[in-house]
Amino acid sequence: MTSLAAELSRIAGEAFAAEGLAESFGRVAASDRPDLAQFQCNGALAAAKAAKANPRAIAEKIAVRLKAEPIFAKVEIAGPGFLNLNLADAALSARAAALATDDTLGAPGTGTGKTVVIDFGGPNVAKPMHVGHLRSSIIGDCLQRLYRANGWKVVSDVHLGDWGLQMGQLISEVEIEGVAPVYFDPNVVGPYSDDSPVSMDDLEILYPRASAACKADPARLEAARRATVDLQAGRAGYRALWRHFVKVSERGLEREFAALGVKFDLWNGESSVDALIPPMLDDLKTRGLAEISEGALVVPVAREDDKKPMPPLILVKSEGGVLYGTTDLATVIERVRNYDPTLILYVVDHRQHGHFEQVFRAAARGDLSGKAQLEHVGYGTMNGTDGKPFKTRAGGVMKLHDLIAMAKTEAEKRLGEQGIGADFSAEERSEIARKVGIATIKFADLSNHRTTDYIFDLERFSKFEGKTGPYLQYAAVRVQSMLRKAKEQGASIGIPSVHSAEERRLILQLLSLGDMLAAAEDKRAPNMLCEYAFELAQNFSRFYNEHHVLSEPDPALRAARLGLCALVLAALTWVLDLLGIEVPERM
RNA sequence: GCACCCGUAGCUCAGCUGGAUAGAGUGUCGCCCUCCGAAGGCGAAGGUCGCAGGUUCGAAUCCUGCCGGGUGCGCCA
Known part of the structure; x- marks a missing residue:
């Protein structure tokens, strides 16, 4: 059913049209002054401005027409030309009766026939979820519920962080610890055990250790980068070990999301588009959209009218690894191919706005997004009562x-x-x-x-x-x-x-x-x-x-x-x- | 340095495609339970909407400058 305000807007719009004015001036909304009226229409003021006429005179003409409509119990002109409207109780009662039998409770059906992909949650493999993931998860979940209610076909994707440098950091850390040497033995190419050599608890210790070591020691970071490249290049032992990381992590994450009451249609990740990356790179190179710059393969996305420096989107690092911008771009291609959505929403911390601007521009330059509008739905930080980012009492990250x-x-x-x-x-x-x-x-x-x-x-x-x-x-x-x-x-x-x-x-x-x-x-x-x-x-x-x-x-x-x-x-x-x-x- | 976001009641926040007396929660002070759960309702007090200009009949809302806070700016995600 059409909304009450929409119906009133239609009626008022017809009144404006009958006076030779734009129908859009008839927009009726709930009144700002409930003490004066239930609804208001301010169109006479806007119409008067456009036509350089007297707003009050226009309002008078509209009011005469609206008074002839039985749905209104009161039509008044106030101030410079506000139209104040009240409905007849009979009309309200009829509407209420209809609403009571409407299973959708008046949902607007704005998404009928349209598909939206919503990318949210975004937890990382090997890391427990912390409060930083909370907002993405519950905002994203609310949006998927809302869009479904409004008639959209929704495809939600948790989009795991499972393919970047952090994976290389972990793999190299496992090598250093020596807990699973078989995965690093060049003479072994599998098959490997189905049982993970590391538990989620192990990962929660290994990852911070690896991360800190890489920060402190450039040689250690270099090892992590090499491991990342090898993983992405398909080295069997690394892939096998990585699959264990992912599996072990997913079990933990599923529990976390279940506790929050959040569900996803897809448990894809950055790695899901691995196979799409080489053809995408070839295509972008062939079309002259991607180029080598400072040893890296990039897509320049700066524009003449930019007011700020806009670095290119880096697709392949100088040592050969791909980044999340690369997977994000390939994921656009995948989503367009699989779902042909009219909209893709990325529910991600607003600090990543620059990243998405780069990805969206690159997608636009490559004409990769089909009919989809790409949009970063950013959000702010959750802070503690001291106004600083939320921490445990000990000052650590709160899980x-x-x-x-x-x-x-x-x-x-x-x-x-x-x-x-x-x-x-x-x-x-x-x-x-x-x-x-x-x-x-x-x-x-x-x-x-x-x-x-x-x-x-x-x-x-x-x-x-x-x-x-x-x-x-x-x-x-x-x-x-x-x-x-x-x-x-x-x-x-x-x-x-x-x-x-x-x-x-x-x-x-x-x-x-x-x-x-x-x-x-x-x-x-x-x-x-x-x-x-x-x-x-x-x-x-x-x-x-x-x-x-x-x-x-x-x-x-x-x-x-x-x-x-x-x-x-x-x-x-x-x-x-x-x-x-x-x-x-x-x- | 450049860019983006934010500055609204004591506190926490809405409102921002310009419109009438700037709202809510909380806190403070009054009323209201012989009755469906008072975890509630009614009312009062509390604001130069950061500051200064501009556009407009009209600005918390749009534009410019300044001050204060946050964030981001090439091989992390």
């Missing part, structure tokens, strides 16, 4: 696993303080705490605007008061509880309609859900979902405070109000689901 555990512990503490679930089983209490802990983290992260840094304050985010994940879960549980009671009492659930100011307000917000989803998609802005969910909970509380539903003596009115409660619950649960937040049965 994601530990952060989730902290949030769950905090949730348990809060639930205990509130006496929630005192009579539930230990298992159920634990499960509730898990859901609340995840909600704490996700809502805190997603409610901040994506591009800005934010301060992670567990103390504040885990509160049940205010704009928090736990509060919204509680609000949803409360409505569930009421509907359960209604069912026990045998009360029938009817069709929502307007009988009071509180219901009117609630229904108006419910009818704007589709517009919010479209806007959130357009801006790739999860915080709009958070804002909506919180406002919905607030509007419900006002309604709930004012009208005692279950004790309402008029059965028809009670049924209508229960219908409204059911609709609110459906909308709230759905938006929370898009945020990746689960609502417990009870709490």
Whole structure:
């Protein structure tokens, strides 16, 4: 179904058109001044500016036409030419009734027939996930849920970091440690054991050791570079060892993502496009797009009008290794070939903006992206309460696993303080705490605007008061509880309609859900979902405070109000689901 | 040095394709539970929207300069 605002815009647009003005001036949106009206149209001001006419006079003409429309209960002109509009309650009620039977709750269907590839998560092989991966994972997951809700075909790809210098660092470290000499024996070409010579715990020790050694010693770094080149060139022992690294790491990562409730369609990585790289390089060289510069093969991407230096995208390093820019470019080719998407989103830390600009420009120069628009969906840093990047108390990198555990512990503490679930089983209490802990983290992260840094304050985010994940879960549980009671009492659930100011307000917000989803998609802005969910909970509380539903003596009115409660619950649960937040049965 | 992002209430943040009295949470101070879960609702106080110019009938929003903070700038990811 088309959104209410869209329908009103169409009606107003026709009024402008009938006056010989552009239809686009008819854009109607929720009013900035809810005390004055439900909706507003500011088109008369813009039209007057364009036509050098009197805005008030234009507004008068439009108002005359709009007053003839039965959908409006009020059409007023205010100030220099604002059109303030209220709807007839009958129209609102009809819309609410239609919404109550709409499984999609007014989702806009903006993605019908379109495919989007979303690249997020981006964990690295051999490294445990840390808080740096948190934002990519939960923002990316929210976007994939949102795009699906809006009708897109979504292909999500975790895009493992499994092919760069860090792999060479690890391989050379294993060689130095001497823990698996067979993989380095030039006289052995396999077959190799199916069992990994290293565990995830080993890798977590080996990688930082290798990384530090390479930083300290140029010769050690050189060995890592050589190992990288050999791995990428296909040396059998290195490939076998590397496959163990990947497999071992994936098992750990799957657990981490499961704990977060994040799923991917593809578990591809940088290495997945290995075979595509040589033909891509040949093609780019043949077409004169790639050239040798300072010993490396590069694609120049600088443009005349650049205001800043724009280094070329390096495809092959002087010693022969490929970089993540190379795999990113080849991955564009792969995704276009496999899915022909209209959009590819990269949910990656905003510090990598320059990298993506290079890749996107190179893709454009090579005409590699088909019809796809490539877009870097950047995000800011998660900081500690000191305003600096989030660290453990000891000053180290906080693992994601530990952060989730902290949030769950905090949730348990809060639930205990509130006496929630005192009579539930230990298992159920634990499960509730898990859901609340995840909600704490996700809502805190997603409610901040994506591009800005934010301060992670567990103390504040885990509160049940205010704009928090736990509060919204509680609000949803409360409505569930009421509907359960209604069912026990045998009360029938009817069709929502307007009988009071509180219901009117609630229904108006419910009818704007589709517009919010479209806007959130357009801006790739999860915080709009958070804002909506919180406002919905607030509007419900006002309604709930004012009208005692279950004790309402008029059965028809009670049924209508229960219908409204059911609709609110459906909308709230759905938006929370898009945020990746689960609502417990009870709490 | 150059480029990008940010500077909004005591604190944490929305709002930014220009529009009416700049919003929310939190904190502070008042009210409101014989009734569906008060983890709530209603109200008050709190702002030169970093500073200075400019465009406009109209600027938190667009442009320029400055100050303050963050980030990035060729073989890491």
